[in-house]
Amino acid sequence: MNDYNPISALIIFFGIAILLFLLFRPTKGWFWLLQKNFKSNEKVIIEDILKQLYHFENSGNKVDTRTLVEVLNFKNKRIVEAIKKMSINDLVYFDKDALKLTEEGHEYALRIIRVHRLWERYLADKTGFHKNEWHDRAERMEHKLSHDETNKLASQLGNPKFDPHGDPIPTKTGKIADIEGVELPRLPVNSIARITHIEDEPEVIYKQILAENIHIGSLLKVVENNNTRIVFHSEGEEFVLAPIVASNLTVLPIEKEVVIEENIARLSGLQENEMAEIIGISKESRGESRRRLLDLGFVKGSKIKIDLLNPLGEPHAYLVKGTSIALRKDQASKILIKKSEHAD
Numbered sequence: 623m624n625d626y627n628p629i630s631a632l633i634i635f636f637g638i639a640i641l642l643f644l645l646f647r648p649t650k651g652w653f654w655l656l657q658k659n660f661k662s663n664e665k666v667i668i669e670d671i672l673k674q675l676y677h678f679e680n681s682g683n684k685v686d687t688r689t690l691v692e693v694l695n696f697k698n699k700r701i702v703e704a705i706k707k708m709s710i711n712d713l714v715y716f717d718k719d720a721l722k723l724t725e726e727g728h729e730y731a732l733r734i735i736r737v738h739r740l741w742e743r744y745l746a747d748k749t750g751f752h753k754n755e756w757h758d759r760a761e762r763m764e765h766k767l768s769h770d771e772t773n774k775l776a777s778q779l780g781n782p783k784f785d786p787h788g789d790p791i792p793t794k795t796g797k798i799a800d801i802e803g804v805e806l807p808r809l810p811v812n813s814i815a816r817i818t819h820i821e822d823e824p825e826v827i828y829k830q831i832l833a834e835n836i837h838i839g840s841l842l843k844v845v846e847n848n849n850t851r852i853v854f855h856s857e858g859e860e861f862v863l864a865p866i867v868a869s870n871l872t873v874l875p876i877e878k879e880v881v882i883e884e885n886i887a888r889l890s891g892l893q894e895n896e897m898a899e900i901i902g903i904s905k906e907s908r909g910e911s912r913r914r915l916l917d918l919g920f921v922k923g924s925k926i927k928i929d930l931l932n933p934l935g936e937p938h939a940y941l942v943k944g945t946s947i948a949l950r951k952d953q954a955s956k957i958l959i960k961k962s963e964h965a966d
Contacts, residue, residue, distance in 0.1 A: 676731035739785035746786035747909030788819030803874040819872035839905030858887025890954035898959035919943040
């Protein structure tokens with residue numbers, strides 16, 4: 623008995639044809655998408671390796687394959703395969719056990735770092751994203767922007783020399799400025815300095831600095847420095863850091879005599895019965911956020927006091943130029959004031 627059914631055969635044929643089409647159709651077929659994704663992941667691994675090698679070499683440390691496996695979130699096999707390809711393409715070479723960048727690899731690494739730092743600058747100046755999000759978002763974008771797109775972004779931002787952490791942004795020709803200053807733990811007691819750079823790696827230490835609400839550009843005075851802690855005063859507040867955390871702060875000592883007035887503080891430290899005068903906005907506030915504060919009346923010379931305390935903690939309402947404006951503590955901490963007389 624012949625069981626052949628032409629309709630069933632036709633259904634199977636069309637089913638196979640549709641499956642093959644979904645798999646191999648030009649550019650959008652599953653096969654090509656998987657291949658593209660694999661190549662994209664390979665590119666990310668290669669560029670992350672280049673960036674890590676640059677940072678290690680720049681800090682004077684040697685690195686081997688085992689170290690890269692520890693610091694990068696990729697499987698050992700993928701990293702080894704990427705290093706082999708990078709070696710073939712003359713991006714890296716081995717000097718005994720140490721892995722080093724070639725001249726071409728060094729230039730490639732600088733291009734990746736340029737994108738990362740420009741994107742952090744964009745996030746800081748043009749968006750409302752909190753600074754604890756800048757690094758991770760820039761990590762993703764650094765693998766996506768083309769060379770032309772990067773140059774266009776730099777031009778739109780005014781070709782900035784530094785990112786919001788104070789890290790120098792490489793130019794399109796690979797030139798990079800020096801970071802001025804020394805690590806905070808190297809300052810003796812009674813030294814006065816300005817914070818010029820906040821290192822955002824390792825992440826666990828950077829998060830501690832964020833939690834302390836330490837601002838780049840702030841003046842500080844060291845009041846205690848020993849093997850267990852660094853204590854300094856800045857903008858009316860006292861900060862206590864472990865030396866390992868303080869080492870992530872680069873400060874520029876001020877040689878000439880500078881008086882840090884005791885009554886200069888952050889608006890977030892203003893009490894209900896106090897009156898103050900605004901002396902400026904911290905460099906920590908940038909772009910649209912800074913312009914918004916200025917537009918609301920938080921300008922130099924304006925008198926200000928607390929208008930209403932929030933029983934739940936924040937935001938508080940501040941009376942400035944006859945208008946009551948609510949600010950979160952994080953926003954108020956970026957407005958610098960000089961306390962004066964008690965409010966009526």
